[in-house]
Amino acid sequence: MPEQDTPQLIKETARKLFQEKGFSATKTRDIAQTAGINLALVNYYFRSKKQLYDVIMLETIEHFMAGMLQILNDTSTSIHEKLENFVSSYINLLRQNPEIPLFMLNEFSQHPQEISAKVPFFKEIKQSVFLQQFEAEVAKGNFKAINSLHFMLNVASLTIFPFIAKPIVQNVLQVPAPDFDELMQERKKYIPLWIKNMLWVK
Amino acid sequence: MPEQDTPQLIKETARKLFQEKGFSATKTRDIAQTAGINLALVNYYFRSKKQLYDVIMLETIEHFMAGMLQILNDTSTSIHEKLENFVSSYINLLRQNPEIPLFMLNEFSQHPQEISAKVPFFKEIKQSVFLQQFEAEVAKGNFKAINSLHFMLNVASLTIFPFIAKPIVQNVLQVPAPDFDELMQERKKYIPLWIKNMLWVK
DNA sequence: TTTCGTTTAAAACAAATGTTTAAAACAATT
């Protein structure tokens, strides 16, 4: 028998709705009705819609960042291994939560300074072992000397964007869901190779 | 003296607001107040907020697609030239309208079938000369034999994603606006090279 | 069983929000 943890039920229902439709389009009555609970309970447990949203947004970002820094700061792996681990781990995450990137990017787009202040650990990427290793490879002449921001943007772009574009790929380009999923699986292998080919000095 | 074309004024004000905050978060009174016109005029000229939104969304997508098919179907250019033209032209467009991708992607994410039905010309990419040339290069053994969807996704990802991530790059990674702009300029040259390096058979 | 703190429910409230109405202002035509 599933034990009824009301605040948890509210949070999970709200998370789904907020991620699907955004803050303004999600109504407190939607949340209550979808969760099958009384309207007043949303405010009873979370004081306001905005506070509920903030909790969910922070948890989402933490969830999204959780494994990232560990992979990028692992001193026992090479940059190539980190690249493979990062891409593979994130494609797995995004296959299960394809709505997260758009949800987060909308928040950063609409309240950049507020949300940036709340997630300081995002900055740690800049000082990560991963980026130090990248700079080292550049210094050794193994990688082409591009701004490390290009490097980061390329990895993030190739990994994340296809999931944001998923509705276009599936509905406009008519790619069936299983095919899309297989493509994303393939990218686990491809992206690290592509990145290396992009940067390799020949 | 700027002649007062009220419907145009409403449309441009609403476009800015819708693209910034989305449909639900934009209130008709926002539009009226920002445009400096009477509230009733929104409904007088566009019947409803939803119809105004639909007009703007369609115009935005048309604006976004306008030059694309011309470049991709130009029979007088090579695939390499098309790549350069596409990337360069789109980075220019996105530098001036960085909000368009997120605006469109949200719409596709929230109403995939409705919006897909309204923009049939999106499909034409699949039959473009650009993709035919890609397949030809693959057949000739000049390019690695990957699914053309990967190819399209890679070009789109590397070109578009950085603009979606702009608020993160600027506010979290603390990159000043002029630096960001310069990075995007650099990508006009880089992306075509990167794409070729990714695919080239060595 | 009574008591007491916690949780849930129904209803109400106040503010907001999209839309309509009806009259006034305007501009062109007769």
Next chain:
DNA sequence: AATTGTTTTAAACATTTGTTTTAAACGAAA
């Protein structure tokens, strides 16, 4: 100047929406 069609305005309307209130239901402790 009077008429006519169009545009703009102020006000009102009907819902929607976030939140609060008040009381009922519940469950554990005495």
